[in-house]
Amino acid sequence: MAHFEFGSGPQVLRQMNCAAVLTALRATETARVTDLMRATGLSRPTVSAAISTLMADGWVEETEAADVGSPRMGRPARVLRFRADARHVLGVDVGPHKIHCAVADLNGTVVSQIRREVTESDTPAVLLGRVEDTMQRVLDAVPVPRSSLAAVGIGTPGIVDRRGAVLQAPSVPGWDSLELGSLLSRIAPCPVHTENDVNLAVLAERWQGAGDDADDLILVQWGVRVGAAILVNGQLHRGAHGAAGEIGFVELDTEPQGVQADGLGPLESAVGTDWILRRAHDLGDASPDAAAVLRAADGGDPRALQVLDEACDRLARGLASFVSAIDPELVILGGTITLAGDAVLAGMRRHLTRRALVMPRLALSRLGDDAVALGAVRVALADAQRRLLDVYATASPVEQR
């Protein structure tokens, strides 16, 4: 049992005042001392002292903002801003088909990004080399020193354990058993957080996309593969083994089918975009790829709509159980399937209503392909915030011996 006493009252108070001023300043573009006094309720000397500390620590600077107020006598009031560019974070999306790296400042504004296609035939070593190369290039494109990097987030397919090791990644052969985080720490001399890609996408949708403040939320990422990620009480739910939300491996049939020859799980094999293209061809559709089928469905083509309806019927069978377990406020659909637009929403609504005890709202992803890299930025930002800025908010009790 640990007990705490506040051993250093004045220091604690000073830190808390810094936290209050920093929070007020981050909520706005720029502010004068009087604005910060109003926002925090603190006195002028207290605000001024906090600003001095924050400037010395590199988080606040004076800026030459246009004088928007009425002309006044004497020395112009200082205009201050949070230095969001004092440090940066890097978000990385490594998939079987692409690498996407995004550099963001401490406000989460993306200041540089690079997207590269990769081929599935790349060996893990080649793929890792390309990831390193892309990280180097996106960082070189930002006019800040490498030491400015505060944290890195990486999204990858597969099951990722708590230490950041990739345990199972059926879509990237050989990718499992790699300790991505420690391998990439050569480039990034800062904490590296590895996370399942769909998990990052749901965090991004809640942050900047279709998440709509829903605290209990399921994102279904529906392409060749089908995965889901779950927020419970606004927090990512990883599960006891990091395998929560693996809807692609749900068995629909009386006799379990297991993992298919092409590496797909039973449900993704029955509803993924590979199946959608095959089914369209069976019906005489000559579309070159699933994207074309889905666009045709969006355009109202009856044959494409039939294929989509069959796929929605099947996915609804798996998703209804997830909805029964979680009872989410909102289900977001992402991935290639969103090319079908409202048609996929309507199809899922039709089939899920028949199976769900309580029907959640449905929405399409708003971030599309950017979701994973943005979610990686979000995770890196949360870490940077915790290590760099939250120190002011911590009351730093002294543990008594």
Added chain:
Amino acid sequence: MAHFEFGSGPQVLRQMNCAAVLTALRATETARVTDLMRATGLSRPTVSAAISTLMADGWVEETEAADVGSPRMGRPARVLRFRADARHVLGVDVGPHKIHCAVADLNGTVVSQIRREVTESDTPAVLLGRVEDTMQRVLDAVPVPRSSLAAVGIGTPGIVDRRGAVLQAPSVPGWDSLELGSLLSRIAPCPVHTENDVNLAVLAERWQGAGDDADDLILVQWGVRVGAAILVNGQLHRGAHGAAGEIGFVELDTEPQGVQADGLGPLESAVGTDWILRRAHDLGDASPDAAAVLRAADGGDPRALQVLDEACDRLARGLASFVSAIDPELVILGGTITLAGDAVLAGMRRHLTRRALVMPRLALSRLGDDAVALGAVRVALADAQRRLLDVYATASPVEQR
């Protein structure tokens, strides 16, 4: 944005010292001042002052413990104990077949309980009358004033909303639309918390039963009806509409079956104990009830084992999806099905392994019929703890204007 300053340092410190002494005292049966000094690291005057406050507030008393130490000169040292009996809580389980009321002290020790059978034909008004009567009687059996009651927890079948209203309760006709909490507050002049019964059972299993410190945990309550409750990160997951875990309404078939004529959901209709008895009779078994079939399975009867295996196969189809969504560390099986003992564990393990990507541990409920009332006690205790004891631990910052 609210900002806090520690406006009243000495008071805050005194409260925190009370919290430390109270925590130390609650961790043990009795303690001397020197024991509390050692446990908290606080000085003798500080511990003595805290004890005076806690005695004045009624939470601590001197006791006449046997002098276990060596004989010593002078005045014997004071022996202190936490007054767990200073207040009480009441847990109530209202089901279609029984009412179970348990009174516990602030340590969670049950000091009085009453169990009554009720019939399904009782109208909601009659049932409510019986609940009130049972609550009166169990409280009358405890030699403490009614004003000692700090909080009440009530478990009921059905979907319970955040305000404690029962929204859907198919197993107790007319029970929905009752505001149980406000109706029963006539008897209990204290906060009343209404919660779904399976939700309470999972809290109880984690507290005193088979929960085994698992943070991600599913309890499947398997009788005539089949329900599940879910802990995520050690916290009850209710879902956006209070409907999380309603596994009995999962649809297994390609064509949804909907709620059956007998009010059962599709899955519970396909695996519940009514089905088990019917199936046993189909196979020529003459058991009078499902309990007899399950006991026969526990005894190794081949026909009963076949019925149980078929039921496990079907339940595994619904449960596997829940396992995929949640990825629990542990699944606990409760309800009438536990009469089959290890046979049901073996059956579920066999069929779930074929369908789950990551297999959780399986265990039988250890609390059986007591789980709901104990969970209700737990919820009431948590509320009492928060309102009565945690006040000392709160640093009570003064909000600045």
